[in-house]
Amino acid sequence: YVGEWLGMGLHLSNANLLAFLVPAWIVWTLIDRPAVGAFLLVHATITWMKLISYAHANSDYRTSPESHTATLALLKDLDAGSAKISYPMNVTLGNIFYFWLAPSLTYQICFPRSPQIRLTKVAGIVFRLVVAIAFLLFLVAQVISPNLDSLLKELETSGDAVFSWHIFGDYLLKLSIANTYVWLLVFYIYFHLYLNLFAEILRFGDRVFYRD
Numbered sequence: 001y002v003g004e005w006l007g008m009g010l011h012l013s014n015a016n017l018l019a020f021l022v023p024a025w026i027v028w029t030l031i032d033r034p035a036v037g038a039f040l041l042v043h044a045t046i047t048w049m050k051l052i053s054y055a056h057a058n059s060d061y062r063t064s065p066e067s068h069t070a071t072l073a074l075l076k077d078l079d080a081g082s083a084k085i086s087y088p089m090n091v092t093l094g095n096i097f098y099f100w101l102a103p104s105l106t107y108q109i110c111f112p113r114s115p116q117i118r119l120t121k122v123a124g125i126v127f128r129l130v131v132a133i134a135f136l137l138f139l140v141a142q143v144i145s146p147n148l149d150s151l152l153k154e155l156e157t158s159g160d161a162v163f164s165w166h167i168f169g170d171y172l173l174k175l176s177i178a179n180t181y182v183w184l185l186v187f188y189i190y191f192h193l194y195l196n197l198f199a200e201i202l203r204f205g206d207r208v209f210y211r212d
Contacts, residue, residue, distance in 0.1 A: 004062075008055065015051035020044055049105050054096060057107040061087035071108050082110035102204050103195035112205030122200050129193045136185045143178040147171055 023044035027037040060067050065087070090109045099107055151171045199207055 004059075008059065011051070011055045015048055015055070019051055020048040046105070047100065050100060050107065053105060053107040054099065057109075058087065058091065061090075061109060071110075076112060078110060079113050082113070085110055098202065101198055102202055103199050104204075104206065113203045114200075114205045115203075117200060117203060122197065125193055125197045125200065129189065129197065132185055132189050132193065136182060136189065139178050139182055139185075144175060144182070147174050 023040055027040055031037045031040070069086075087109065098111075102111060104111070148171075151167070154167060196207070198204070
């Protein structure tokens with residue numbers, strides 16, 4: 001057993017140092033691909049926020065035993081074993097691993113669960129995920145990358161004497177539509193397909209935003 005402040009300090013040190021600062025240092029010093037580095041930093045940030053939420057929520061459950069009862073009273077579609085859970089029964093590796101994978105940044109003592117994994121829905125999400133990623137790679141490889149290469153060559157050959165903002169304006173217009181589609185695809189792939197795929201596999205039932 002450790003004291004409240006010592007335990008909170010160790011948890012915050014772990015969250016800030018190992019889950020956030022160390023990945024940031026690795027990306028800064030060892031990874032030279034922006035897309036890979038951005039992906040890792042996004043997940044490091046998500047893990048950091050989840051650990052902070054986990055620490056604060058369990059602190060409330062520990063200091064206010066009635067708070068978990070209030071949480072359970074608001075939840076529906078709970079598993080049979082989760083309906084009677086209380087602190088510190090929730091402090092297990094399985095519980096925190098589930099929270100790490102679940103599409104939620106806010107920890108609570110238990111989450112609503114769907115009755116079963118719908119394999120047809122999983123297959124549909126995977127199919128849309130493959131199509132969306134293929135379309136994203138097509139736009140990057142066939143539209144964005146060639147135009148950026150052409151822009152660099154034109155800037156190198158024109159020199160400072162001929163340089164003007166109309167070069168950037170021309171390529172900005174060429175890339176504007178493709179760039180818009182890329183941003184929309186990234187949002188659709190991650191926030192809709194990727195998170196819903198994990199939610200379905202984990203039987204995560206709190207998906208009211210999509211009215212699922």
